[in-house]
Amino acid sequence: MNYADMIIQSVTALVGTLGFGFLFNIRGKKLVFAAVGGMLAWMLFLVLEPVAESEPLRYLIVSACSTTYAEVLARILKTPATTFSIITLIPLVPGGALYQTTTAALDRNTEVFVPKLIYTIELAVALSLGIVIVTAIFRRFVHKKV
Template structure:
């Protein structure tokens, strides 16, 4: 487990360098990737479906990204892009294309479909977090206006 955490931290942090993330946020971006991967791998060890595990992990990545964005006064995308890097099914997509080249279309189709579903769950987790964040902020704003008018 420790090797998974360390590798995901390094992957997210070094990928952040490619996107010119401010130096003060590199460790935080690495932490976001590590947290998402930790949730994913712990769910996989509990024999949860990889698509559901990826959905949960990407949702966690998005939530932590919003918190860090507010804390460090940076855009959310700095943390969310770095955070999802360990979750991207690149190896699975590669294996699907390799099987196409080897004329093993059945295996290629299975792997491609699974990679597509995992990619979709990453997107859905990020969108779900954003929608819930907007709903929360809207309700919080209404509560502040209500409390302000009463005071």
């Protein structure tokens, strides 16, 4: 992927995340941190490509990093970690994969449908595992009143 595409994707990830921040009623400076987090998450996903080619693996890493970002910010800004943890992962929501799965099902194209479906599930599971692992670590070792 060339640099122009990377920049376009990062900027649009920022705008998209910001948009969802409005829809989910995030206010004030939390909105800024959430949107920037969304952009950083996607940039990390792009930067990791040479290191880890497998997309589900990268999803797991990015989701773990995003959740760490969320947990740290939550303690600084005294707000629940959810404020940031889910919204920063918006650019990673496998919307495209889900669409391709649906179209393949419509075309009765089982050769594409089954791998696409498994792939979509892999991405979703990687995403939530990253959140769960980091949340568990924070709750176990860094637990303060949140």
